[in-house]
Amino acid sequence: MTPPDLRVHLLLFRLGQARFAVLASQIETLRAHDASGPARWCHALLGFPAAPSYRAPTEALVSGTWIVLDAMEELLDIPLEAIRPFPDLVEPFSLRRGLWGILPNQGQLIFLVDLQQMVKPDTILQPDPVAHSKLV
């Protein structure tokens, strides 16, 4: 059983219709999006097939890299046991995208993303990885 004091602090944000959360401890600072800056777009890091429309783009500094997130929603303090792993069939694919858990919240599913892992040079993904390889 998880010790009751094992809690995580999450920052929630949206990308298009999907909701995500990142450990607040991974974000060094936030700033308004600077279109001329060298920031990486979160949807591209996650492998979205197309760019969603960003309503309130904000940059988060993670391991020295600025990442553009959208629509910061709230901070949540939750027990670790509230987080579910991805189902077995999905987990190998989701982990490749830095998605490591799911938080069911008010009838919705929020995907937990490891932004530090995503900005490591050796884990930045190309737009079309092996996702369809099993069908070929």
Added chain:
Amino acid sequence: MPPSEQPAVGARLLEEVKALRLDQDVAEVAEEWVKIVLFRAGSGRYAFYGHNIREILSGNEIYWVPGLPEFLPGLINVRGDIESVIDIQCLLGEPRAGAGEPGLIAMAVGKNFRSGIMVDAVEDVVDIPVSSIHPPLITLGEGVGDLVAGQIQLGKSLIPLLDIEKLQGRVTL
């Protein structure tokens, strides 16, 4: 035997009828039956073994997850349990007619396997004799042929019976 001691014709026929029924009963007891779930995906009719289908869900929101292959459209929340969803039409090579009525999700279970499977409609749940399951025809297409356990003779139709373990092998990395 003098005619007066011979059993009446009716009695003799009755004995024969009883003997025939007894043989029939024995045959029916010996025949093994299985439950199957008949469903429609695209333009085709298919079946699963009934013991592989736990329940049929409708109206569940499918949550898209980045980076999943086409045959995994996302996740559903089933009374607090998060389950994957497989688009069986994609694996069967059924042409997609486009956005239509939202379909159903059959919750499938197997050995070390659990997932929702999108189907267009569930047509029936029937008991059939095991003897009506035939080996799959080699003429089945590649998409279907890789997933079938056999084919079921239902009336004039031959319906592919899908094998959950073969499906698991196809979608598991």
